[in-house]
Amino acid sequence: MATPPDTPVAPSSRIAIYGALAANLAIAIIKFVAAAATGSSAMLSEGIHSVVDTANEWLLLLGLNKSQRPANDHRPFGYGRELYFWSFIVSILIFSIGGGISLYEGVEHLRHPSPLSDPTWNYVVLGLAFLFDGSSFLLALRTFNAQRGDRSFWSAFRRSKDPSTFVVLFEDAADLLGLIVAFLGVLLSHLLHNTALDGIASIVIGLILIVIAVLLIRESKSLLLGEPAEPALRAQVAALARADEAVVSAADPMTSYLGPQELLVVLEVAFHPEYSATQVTEAVNRLQAAIRNQYPEIKHVFVQPAFLTVDEAKSENS
Numbered sequence: 001m002a003t004p005p006d007t008p009v010a011p012s013s014r015i016a017i018y019g020a021l022a023a024n025l026a027i028a029i030i031k032f033v034a035a036a037a038t039g040s041s042a043m044l045s046e047g048i049h050s051v052v053d054t055a056n057e058w059l060l061l062l063g064l065n066k067s068q069r070p071a072n073d074h075r076p077f078g079y080g081r082e083l084y085f086w087s088f089i090v091s092i093l094i095f096s097i098g099g100g101i102s103l104y105e106g107v108e109h110l111r112h113p114s115p116l117s118d119p120t121w122n123y124v125v126l127g128l129a130f131l132f133d134g135s136s137f138l139l140a141l142r143t144f145n146a147q148r149g150d151r152s153f154w155s156a157f158r159r160s161k162d163p164s165t166f167v168v169l170f171e172d173a174a175d176l177l178g179l180i181v182a183f184l185g186v187l188l189s190h191l192l193h194n195t196a197l198d199g200i201a202s203i204v205i206g207l208i209l210i211v212i213a214v215l216l217i218r219e220s221k222s223l224l225l226g227e228p229a230e231p232a233l234r235a236q237v238a239a240l241a242r243a244d245e246a247v248v249s250a251a252d253p254m255t256s257y258l259g260p261q262e263l264l265v266v267l268e269v270a271f272h273p274e275y276s277a278t279q280v281t282e283a284v285n286r287l288q289a290a291i292r293n294q295y296p297e298i299k300h301v302f303v304q305p306a307f308l309t310v311d312e313a314k315s316e317n318s
Contacts, residue, residue, distance in 0.1 A: 013164050014064070016140045020168050021057035023132040024050045024175075027125075034125040038186075039114050044105055044202075049178055049209065050129075052098040053171050056090040060164050063087060067259055077300060080259020081224060087163035088220035094171070095213030099206045106202030113195040122186045130179050137172035144169050161227065162260035163220055174212045178205045229255040229263055237265060237291055237298070244290075246271050246283035263298045265291065270306040280305055 028050035035044040063086030071078040144165050148156030160166050185201020188194070228234070234253050241250035253267040269287065271280050288301045 013143060013162065014061070016136070016143045016168050017057050017060050017064075017164060019139050020136045020172060021054060021061070023136045024053040024057065027129045027132055028054060030125045030128060034121045038119060038122050048101050048105070049098050049175070049205065052093055053175065056093060056171060057168070059086045059090050059093075060167060064164055077258050077264065078262065080257075080262040083162075083164060083259060084220060084224040087167050088217065088224055090167055091213050091216035091220050094174075094209055095217065099210035099213060102202055102206030102209060104206075106199045106204075106206060109199030109202060110196055113199065119186050119190055123183070126179055126183045126186075130176065133172055133175040133179065137169070137176060140165065140169040140172050158219070159230070160219075161223065161257050163216075163223060164260070166219070167216055170212050170216055174208055177208050181205050181208070223257070226256040226258075229253075229257070229265075233295070237267065237295070240290060240294060241267060241269055241287055241303075244283060244287055246275055246279065247287075248272055258300070261297045262300075263295075264300040264302075265298050266302045266304065267291075268304045268306055 028047055031047035031050055032044070035047055060083075063083040066082035066086070067080050069075075069079045069082075144156070144160075147160065147162065147165060151159070157166055181201050181204045185198045185204075189196075189198040234255060237253050238250045241247055248270045250270070251268040253265050255266075256264045258264055267287075269284075271283060275283070284303045284305065287303050291298055291301050
C-alpha cells in the first residue's frame with residue numbers, strides 16, 4: 001500500500017536524484033574540458049546536455065521539497081502538485097535547451113566545420129561518462145521497477161504518479177544514447193576523415209532529447225491537470241461505502257491525484273430515507289474514517305449525501 005504523502009518520500013527516489021545530480025555535474029565539467037581541447041561539436045552538445053540534466057535534478061529536488069509543505073489557508077489541499085509543476089518545467093528545459101542547443105551546435109558545425117584534434121580525450125571522457133551515467137541509470141531503473149510491480153514498463157510509465165522517478169530514468173536513458181551517438185560521431189569523423197559526421201552526431205543527440213522531452217511533457221501535463229485513480233481502486237471505495245448499513249447505493253467516485261501519494265475522492269452516497277440528519281452525519285463521518293483507514297493514500301474524502309424516497313430505496317434494494 002502506498003506511503004502517505006505526509007511522510008518523507010521514499011529514500012530510493014531521492015538517492016536516484018542525488019546520484020544523477022552528482023554524476024551529471026562531474027561529467028559536464030569533464031565534457032567541456034574535452035570539447036575545448038578537441039573541438040568536438042558532439043562533445044560540446046553532450047556537455048550542454050549534462051549541465052541541463054544537473055539543473056533538472058536540482059529542480060526535481062526543489063519540487064519534492066515544496067510538495068511536502070503542509071496545507072494552509074491559501075492551499076487547503078496542500079502543495080502536492082508542486083512536484084508535477086517542476087517536472088513539467090524540467091521537461092520543457094530538456095526540449096528547449098538540451099534538444100534545441102544540440103541541434104543548433106550540430107547545424108553550426110555542418111556550416112562551419114573545423115578539423116578535430118587528437119580524439120583520445122574524447123574517448124576517455126565518453127568512457128567515464130558512460131560508466132557514471134550507466135550507474136545512475138541502473139539505480140533509477142531499480143527504483144522504477146520497485147514501484148511498477150508486475151506491470152509492463154510502458155504501462156507503469158503511463159500510470160505512474162511519481163515523476164521524480166521516471167524523469168530521472170528517461171534522462172539517464174537519453175544520456176546513454178547520447179554518449180553512444182557522440183562516440184560514433186567522433187570515431188567515424190576520424191576514421192572517414194569527414195568532420196561533418198561529428199555535426200550530424202550532435203543533431204541526432206538533439207533529436208533524441210526532443211523525443212524524450214515530448215514524452216515527459218505529455219505525462220507531466222497529464223499529472224498537472226489531475227489524473228483519476230485506477231478503476232479498481234474506485235470500485236473498491238464504492239464497495240466499501242455500500243457495505244455500510246446506512247447506505248442504499250454509492251456511485252462511482254470522482255477522484256484526482258494531488259500528488260504522488262495524495263488522492264482526492266468525491267463520493268455520492270444515497271442513504272436510507274428514514275435516517276435522521278444526525279444519523280446521516282454519523283454515517284458520513286464513519287465512511288470517511290473507514291476509507292482513509294483502508295486507503296492511506298486517500299487524504300481528502302468528500303461524501304455527498306443523496307436521499308431517496310421510500311419507493312426508490314425499495315427499488316435499489318430489490
